[in-house]
Amino acid sequence: VGEPHCYAETTLTTICAGEEFSAKGKLVLSDGWRAMERKMLGELLGKQKEPAVLPDVQEQSQCSVAGVELKEGQTSPPKHFTEDLLLHAMEIASADSMPEGVERQGIGTPATRAATIEKLVQKGFLERKGTKKTKVLLPTDKGKALITVMPEEIQSADMTADWEAKLLQIERSEMEPSEFMTEINTMITELVKNTEMKKGVNALMKNKIIGVCPNCGANVVEREKGWFCENRECRFVLWKDNAFFKRLGKRLDSHVADKLLRDGRVRLKDCKSAKGKTYNATVLLSCEADGRSKFSLEFEGGC
Known part of the structure; x- marks a missing residue:
């Protein structure tokens, strides 16, 4: 006012x-x-820095160099995205390329951007790291692999800008919907046929081997929901969402899975009983007749 x-x-x-x-x-x-x-x-x-006031000079004026010094320093890497920064980046992505009057700008809509980030976290492409106060979003190995194999056209937000421009043309009856769909079909066909596998992708896409299957001796690899035997005929698996470990008040993580596969046993501290009491015990890994994993407890002192 x-x-x-x-x-x-x-x-x-x-x-x-x-x-x-x-x-x-x-x-x-x-x-x-x-x-x-x-x-x-x-x-x-x-506390803020006041803007400099420049002298009143005319165009084509001559000036002299008052002094010169050489400074040596190091650049800082770009800061990691927080959720708020990433949402803003999605909102303004390729904003300069968007035509006037389009319904959508940037990547997604205000209603879908947060859900898109959450889905990437759930699917294992992104992970949140940091303190409770400040968490940053980092790509996982799976996310880096996806970026590596994704063609440039799909990665660029300019493609969204181009599609929005054509949708606006359809709205104004300047372009037929069938023509737009034909272009998309052609583009997808060309990408599938002509996109070459990029260098290093095979290494990125390989599942991480964490041990040897106690049932058949094949490699055990980590996937989204657990650690699976690579032998398709074998039924051995260690599920991450494991009911046996939940009853003990514990979680079957990569460290525990590694110990079980290497030693066949892992010692756990402060397990919880059904009555809420804590105790220490060793979980023993064995296999059922059909190859499925089987767990048993060995209590300290033989009790």
Whole structure:
């Protein structure tokens, strides 16, 4: 509700030894609403860096170099995406390429973006890491493999912009829906036929081998829901969502699975009984006659 805050912004471009340098400066013409902001948030705003004021120079003016110094430093890697940053990035993706008047901009819609991220986490392409206060989203090996095999056309948000432009043409009766669908069918056919397997994909897509099957001796590999024997005829599997370990108040993770396959046993501390008491015990792994995994408990002291 205050008066406008007016300022003049100057961009100064200088050429020295054939190299181009640029600098920006601001000169406040009228404080306007900023005067009230300074009054209310003076201490906080005082910590912010004030914009430089550039000298009043005319075009084609000559200037001299006051001094030169060489600084050595290191660049910082880009910060990992938090959920909020990724949602914003999805919203503005290829915004410059979007035509005027389209219904959707960026990747997805406000209603589907958060659900898309959640689905990527559930399917094992993304994982959340960090403290309770700040969690970042990182790609898993499975996610990196997907990015590696995905053709460039599918990865680019420009494809969404192109499709939105054509949907707008259909809405205005400037393009037939059948023509649009034919283009998509042709593109998918070409991608399937002509996309070459990229270098290193085989290594990325291989399931991680964590041990040897106690039933048939084949490799045991990690998949989304558990650790499976590579021999299709064998029924051996260690499920991640394991009822036996749940009853003990424990979780069957990769460390426990590794110990079971290597030693046939794993010692667990502070297991919980049905009455809520805690105890230490060793879980023993064996196999049923048909190859399925079987667990038993060995209590300390032989009890």
